[in-house]
Amino acid sequence: MWTIGPLGFTAPWLLVALAALPILWLILRAVPPAPIRRRFPGVALLLGLEDRESQADRTPWWLMLIRVLAVAAVILGFAGPILNPREERAGSGPVLVLLDGTWADARDWPARMDWAEALLDEAGRNGRTAAVATLTAEPTGAPAFTDAAAAITGLPNLSPEPWQPTAEADAAWAEALEGVEGGFDTVWIADGLAREGREDLLRVLEDKGSVTVVQAPRRIFALRPPRWEEGAIVLSAIRTPTGPALEVPVAAVGTDPAGIERELATATLDFEAGSGEAEVALELPAELRNRVTRFELPGARSAAAVALTDDALRRREVGLVMGAGEREQLELLDPLHYLREALAPNADLVEGPLPDVLLANPDVIVLADVAQIPEGEAADLTEWVENGGLLLRFAGPRLAASDLARTEEDPLLPVRLRAGGRAVGGAMSWGEPKALAPFAEESPFFGLSIPPDVTVNAQVVAQPDPTLAERAVAQLQDGTPLVTRKALGAGQVVLFHVTANAEWSSLPLSGLFVSMMDRLAVSSGGAEPEAAELEGTVWVPEAALDAQGELVALDTQPGVPGERLAEGILGPDLRPGLYAGEDRRIAVNVVNDGTVLEPARWPDSVRVEGLEAARELPLKGALLALAMMLLLVDVLASLALSGRLRGPRAGVAAALAGLLLVGWPQPGAAQDAAPAAEEPEAEPVDEDFALAATEQVVLAHVLTGDPRVDEIAEAGLRGLSNTLWQRTAIEPAAPMGVDVETDELSFFPLLYWPVTAEMPIPSREAYEKLNRYLATGGMILFDTRDADLGGFGTATPEGQRLQAIARGLDVPALEPIPQDHVLTRTFYLLQEFPGRFNEPEIWVEASPPDAALAEGMPFRDLNDGVTPVVIGGNDWASAWAVDEGGAPLLRIGRGMAGEEQREFAHRFGVNLVMHVLTGNYKSDQVHVPALLERLGQ
Numbered sequence: 001m002w003t004i005g006p007l008g009f010t011a012p013w014l015l016v017a018l019a020a021l022p023i024l025w026l027i028l029r030a031v032p033p034a035p036i037r038r039r040f041p042g043v044a045l046l047l048g049l050e051d052r053e054s055q056a057d058r059t060p061w062w063l064m065l066i067r068v069l070a071v072a073a074v075i076l077g078f079a080g081p082i083l084n085p086r087e088e089r090a091g092s093g094p095v096l097v098l099l100d101g102t103w104a105d106a107r108d109w110p111a112r113m114d115w116a117e118a119l120l121d122e123a124g125r126n127g128r129t130a131a132v133a134t135l136t137a138e139p140t141g142a143p144a145f146t147d148a149a150a151a152i153t154g155l156p157n158l159s160p161e162p163w164q165p166t167a168e169a170d171a172a173w174a175e176a177l178e179g180v181e182g183g184f185d186t187v188w189i190a191d192g193l194a195r196e197g198r199e200d201l202l203r204v205l206e207d208k209g210s211v212t213v214v215q216a217p218r219r220i221f222a223l224r225p226p227r228w229e230e231g232a233i234v235l236s237a238i239r240t241p242t243g244p245a246l247e248v249p250v251a252a253v254g255t256d257p258a259g260i261e262r263e264l265a266t267a268t269l270d271f272e273a274g275s276g277e278a279e280v281a282l283e284l285p286a287e288l289r290n291r292v293t294r295f296e297l298p299g300a301r302s303a304a305a306v307a308l309t310d311d312a313l314r315r316r317e318v319g320l321v322m323g324a325g326e327r328e329q330l331e332l333l334d335p336l337h338y339l340r341e342a343l344a345p346n347a348d349l350v351e352g353p354l355p356d357v358l359l360a361n362p363d364v365i366v367l368a369d370v371a372q373i374p375e376g377e378a379a380d381l382t383e384w385v386e387n388g389g390l391l392l393r394f395a396g397p398r399l400a401a402s403d404l405a406r407t408e409e410d411p412l413l414p415v416r417l418r419a420g421g422r423a424v425g426g427a428m429s430w431g432e433p434k435a436l437a438p439f440a441e442e443s444p445f446f447g448l449s450i451p452p453d454v455t456v457n458a459q460v461v462a463q464p465d466p467t468l469a470e471r472a473v474a475q476l477q478d479g480t481p482l483v484t485r486k487a488l489g490a491g492q493v494v495l496f497h498v499t500a501n502a503e504w505s506s507l508p509l510s511g512l513f514v515s516m517m518d519r520l521a522v523s524s525g526g527a528e529p530e531a532a533e534l535e536g537t538v539w540v541p542e543a544a545l546d547a548q549g550e551l552v553a554l555d556t557q558p559g560v561p562g563e564r565l566a567e568g569i570l571g572p573d574l575r576p577g578l579y580a581g582e583d584r585r586i587a588v589n590v591v592n593d594g595t596v597l598e599p600a601r602w603p604d605s606v607r608v609e610g611l612e613a614a615r616e617l618p619l620k621g622a623l624l625a626l627a628m629m630l631l632l633v634d635v636l637a638s639l640a641l642s643g644r645l646r647g648p649r650a651g652v653a654a655a656l657a658g659l660l661l662v663g664w665p666q667p668g669a670a671q672d673a674a675p676a677a678e679e680p681e682a683e684p685v686d687e688d689f690a691l692a693a694t695e696q697v698v699l700a701h702v703l704t705g706d707p708r709v710d711e712i713a714e715a716g717l718r719g720l721s722n723t724l725w726q727r728t729a730i731e732p733a734a735p736m737g738v739d740v741e742t743d744e745l746s747f748f749p750l751l752y753w754p755v756t757a758e759m760p761i762p763s764r765e766a767y768e769k770l771n772r773y774l775a776t777g778g779m780i781l782f783d784t785r786d787a788d789l790g791g792f793g794t795a796t797p798e799g800q801r802l803q804a805i806a807r808g809l810d811v812p813a814l815e816p817i818p819q820d821h822v823l824t825r826t827f828y829l830l831q832e833f834p835g836r837f838n839e840p841e842i843w844v845e846a847s848p849p850d851a852a853l854a855e856g857m858p859f860r861d862l863n864d865g866v867t868p869v870v871i872g873g874n875d876w877a878s879a880w881a882v883d884e885g886g887a888p889l890l891r892i893g894r895g896m897a898g899e900e901q902r903e904f905a906h907r908f909g910v911n912l913v914m915h916v917l918t919g920n921y922k923s924d925q926v927h928v929p930a931l932l933e934r935l936g937q
Helices: 012-030 041-046 061-078 103-125 148-153 167-178 198-208 337-343 354-360 375-386 397-401 511-522 562-567 620-641 648-662 669-676 687-694 707-727 764-775 797-806 876-880 895-918 925-935
Strands: 002-004 007-009 081-083 095-099 130-134 185-189 211-215 220-223 227-229 232-240 246-255 261-271 277-282 292-296 306-308 316-322 347-351 364-368 390-394 472-475 481-488 491-496 538-545 551-553 577-580 585-588 607-610 700-702 736-738 750-754 779-783 814-816 843-845 869-872
Touching: 012 061, 061 620, 095 103, 103 130, 103 148, 103 185, 130 148, 167 198, 185 198, 198 211, 232 246, 232 261, 246 277, 261 292, 306 585, 316 337, 316 354, 337 347, 337 511, 347 354, 354 364, 354 375, 375 390, 375 481, 375 491, 538 562, 700 707, 707 736, 707 750, 707 876, 707 895, 750 876, 750 895, 764 779, 779 876, 779 895, 876 895
Parallel strands: 095 130, 095 185, 185 211, 211 607, 316 347, 316 364, 364 390, 390 491, 700 736, 700 750, 750 779, 779 869
Antiparallel strands: 002 007, 007 081, 220 232, 227 232, 232 277, 246 261, 246 292, 261 277, 292 306, 472 481, 481 491, 538 551, 538 577, 577 585, 814 843, 843 869
16 A cells, blocks of 8 residues: 555555546647638628537636546546555465453444454455454364455454453463464454463464554553442442542442332542552442442443442341240330331341241341250251351340359350349449440441440440450440450351340430441341352352443353352353342452452563554545546536537436435435424425435334434334345335424334433424324334333333323324234234333234124234334334444344344334235235144144
């Protein structure tokens, strides 16, 4: 390629022809030759006569300039001009385009695909074979180098994965590439992160040929799994490279009471200058915390920027047990009353005898003044604590009067107790009631404020012991332990040395009691299972994160062994997501507490380029189109100079002039007429718009004002039109966008109306037009694109907007589509109507009350017209959408299951259009035998 500044030519030798332009100019000047002037008296007889045809004695200079420019445009076009060409790479052998394909690539994956396509284009121009590979895919042998054009067709099938290659995966690729015969050059489009095991792969690539690395110098963020500390959710994020101080928002996402996912809370992560890590504590009410499904860094578009939550932040189950034979008493004297009030908002409570509570296997068991525990129950309770449970005990008259833990420590009590109890501030004692001392830093209650009115007038007293100081987590001002704690196996035993009611202290009457219960009971039981606990278990994947951080539901994936889950190494067999066991769910996130992000560093022998580069723009087509337009101008000018534009020829010239004004027709140019109708001075029906809409069958979509939604709607109808071309006798033209306020709707058999939450309500004139359209046989497909989460779209913002729009429409009574509706058999036999989503219910006009099922017939006689509206939320346009080349524009589902869903979405679209155009033709009973044969009945 030869370049001049930002312009390059793939066939520069053709530019030599430009040197012939001066010769062409001279030739045009000489043709036609100048006439010889002779004076002849008889010419006077011809004066006043009009010559119908004339010929110039000399070609005008401006006409010669047009012709020369046209020839120059042809020469430049065939020379292969490219604006902003990339620098040509040396070499003539095969080229390997290698991509990391990790979550760090997801944010700018389209730019990486552009780079890969440009590299393959360059290889094709230079006659080099090429291959493309991603390191997150398992190698199936040595990559096959093929024609570069064939390699380009495989690029849409590539997508990043939500993990990074392991050292073993890099070693497998190194072994596969070593098996390639001969050498090849490599362009490695890297994710910019350092990782172990890359060195051996790089060595193999350098042995085969030159290596060029393309990576973007950008900042990468990752969110570690949330953890629970002292009544708050602690969120930690890491970044690379470190730099100046930076504030990064983090959002808690979950479902509202209506089941709609939304942002529940936000916080800000403050990265200090030069620091690669930041933390923030987020305090949420228990009810709100239980709704959180994930935390994310908005705008990051990466699986590492999402931290899924599991049962560690969910409501706990707490068992309440009080002393056997407890007499009936006033509610405020009930030992469990204040515990219920403190724990009910944050936990699920289970009450009953200790054996029954143990069978429920709660996270916490509370014993209120329970002294003696039968031996068998004590052994079971000890085993439960050792397995990770929290035993929370409260003192009382029974415990004070018993001989429990007097001479030796009881396994189910944290300390030894003195006989009797201690009374202060009562009628039979000296001194005042004792207040609480501030909580020490190592106490789980540290940071809680102590109300001045919280006092203690009786308690059981711990015997002095060398371990007493470390086991006391709350004390009175005189140093007497109030709350003690010890570890027992994987669990804990905690003792409040006062009663759970207000007999011995005012603590249960205060908000401090609620906070202390929350710190102890609600925060327990959320630890991740140990590797030993996971052995021998199988976990079913419920949902998985893709590389962009979107959570995709899974229902056909095999179970994952607990041992594999304990390893935590992500890959094709262990994707980040949610895994369900017998009694809990575990979240597997992309990063963990030990993850470190560091920028990749490459040896000096490797050339490193930036990812940001101006996009190559081929100019060949534009220059050839310009040449054709100049030649048309030349034709018109020549006709005008020769006087041949009179009569019928003037109409031909006008048509050519119109063609020059509007340019060459494009497949999607028809919808451009819609914005023109927005002019206040426009006529009610634009002739060009009418011609474009009626020359062929045209599918139309309602313009919403949201560019992205309108773009997808147009692409969806384009894909549906292609399907109709290929499979039916219908040959639609390019789809059009219509404005219900200004455009005529009667030209279109079907209107696809994607509903957005912000779209305006139509005016009165627009409603009159819409109702006239529905009454005269038109159909509107309303699509809320929300998977109909609320049922008929009522709970979502889009559904509420649809309700507001529908108030002004003459819509008949609706019902969920019955199984024998004509839409189920108009062209294909269908029982579901998926789009991007696959919610079963869509709504159509209700069947007439007298549409009875005829004897011996499987379908009712519904041959009475076409339903004017179809309402659903499956986002059909996204499933139909294709680009200009006909390739699917958006991914639907995963793998073959997603493609099968896309196929059924196209079939529904075909049925819908055929239903609009043929009515209820397929409900005629004459078709019943053929339908029964197809159904196998």
